[in-house]
Amino acid sequence: MKTRTPWQVTRSVWYAMFMREALARTTADRFAWFWMLAEPIAMIVIMTAIRTLAMGGGKHISGAEFVPWIITGLFGFYLFRENMMRSLGAVGANQGLFAYRQVKTVDPVLIRCFLEGMLKTFIFMLFIFAGLLLDIGLMPADPLGALFDWLSLWMLGLGTGLTLSALDALVPETGRVMRILSFPLLIISGVILPLNFIPHDLRVYVLWNPIVHGLESLRLSFFPAYRSLDGVDLTYLWFWALSLITLGLILHLRFAMRLKAQ
Numbered sequence: 001m002k003t004r005t006p007w008q009v010t011r012s013v014w015y016a017m018f019m020r021e022a023l024a025r026t027t028a029d030r031f032a033w034f035w036m037l038a039e040p041i042a043m044i045v046i047m048t049a050i051r052t053l054a055m056g057g058g059k060h061i062s063g064a065e066f067v068p069w070i071i072t073g074l075f076g077f078y079l080f081r082e083n084m085m086r087s088l089g090a091v092g093a094n095q096g097l098f099a100y101r102q103v104k105t106v107d108p109v110l111i112r113c114f115l116e117g118m119l120k121t122f123i124f125m126l127f128i129f130a131g132l133l134l135d136i137g138l139m140p141a142d143p144l145g146a147l148f149d150w151l152s153l154w155m156l157g158l159g160t161g162l163t164l165s166a167l168d169a170l171v172p173e174t175g176r177v178m179r180i181l182s183f184p185l186l187i188i189s190g191v192i193l194p195l196n197f198i199p200h201d202l203r204v205y206v207l208w209n210p211i212v213h214g215l216e217s218l219r220l221s222f223f224p225a226y227r228s229l230d231g232v233d234l235t236y237l238w239f240w241a242l243s244l245i246t247l248g249l250i251l252h253l254r255f256a257m258r259l260k261a262q
Contacts, residue, residue: 013102017094017111025115036123040074047192061194063225068131068138072222073191075124076153076215081182082116083157087165088175091259098260105259106252109165113158121150138222145221152234153214155241162248169259170251190215195229207231210240 004012026032047070061069087109094108131138140146168174186192189211198206206212207229216232252259 009102013107014111017097017103017107018115021108021111021115025119036119037126040071040078040123040127043074043192044070062196062227064219064223065137067136068222069219069226070192071127071131071138072219073215075120075127076150076218077186077189077191077211079117079120079124079150080153080157080160080211080214081185082120083113083154084160084164084178085182086112086116087161088168088178090161090165091169095260104252105166105169105256106162106249109162109248109252110158113154113161116157117154124150140222141224142221146218149214149218149221149234152237152241153211153218155245156210156214156237159241159244159248163244163251164248166248166251166255166259170255185209185211188212190229196227203229203231207236210237213237 029035044067048067090108090112091105094103097103097108098105128138164174164178168178188206189209190206195203195206195212195216212229213232213234214237216228217234217237219226220228220232
């Protein structure tokens with residue numbers, strides 16, 4: 001009998017876990033696909049209504065239409081948020097699989113992040129296609145740049161998910177804190193309100209948030225005339241992403257036995 005290489009074993013584990021997670025994510029709830037579409041649509045409608053009422057019908061951001069602007073921001077943030085939030089509890093939810101020595105604690109986190117990236121990309125593509133049909137200008141001016149920005153946000157979410165999944169298994173309060181912080185992150189990341197409205201003295205602190213760099217860069221790839229914050233730099237985002245990925249992998253390796261026995 002031919003012995004399989006470690007890479008072949010890993011691929012088999014990832015494929016089996018991916019199919020398990022995909023079925024659980026998309027078919028366990030009969031309204032799963034509905035909510036994936038309904039959440040961003042509801043947020044877009046609510047924010048458009050609030051802006052219309054509060055600003056007398058103004059629908060423009062400097063250099064971009066409001067609806068496409070908020071769609072790109074929402075989906076970029078949701079890509080990061082879902083990678084982060086779905087990773088919480090990933091270790092505990094797959095506890096029974098760790099009886100097989102081929103399954104490592106990092107595997108369910110990687111699979112969940114990959115699945116969420118695929119789902120969010122597919123739904124975002126649906127919105128872009130719908131934007132073409134409705135003529136709301138949602139095609140990126142720089143497709144390759146937009147793809148790289150999207151990948152950057154996914155990597156940031158992956159790094160955050162890897163780190164928090166280990167911390168959540170070791171310190172259960174981590175998950176509760178992050179669920180509380182997810183909405184403030186939506187506000188301070190410039191998803192629903194332009195960060196140019198923030199006083200100039202405070203913008204330097206806003207730029208400490210790596211999510212801001214990803215979202216603003218994504219919007220610039222879609223709307224070249226968009227007036228973004230000065231100082232947006234994807235290198236800063238990648239510094240955070242790679243640092244968090246490294247930290248997360250170290251935590252999973254260092255505390256592997258504790259994570260399996262929680």
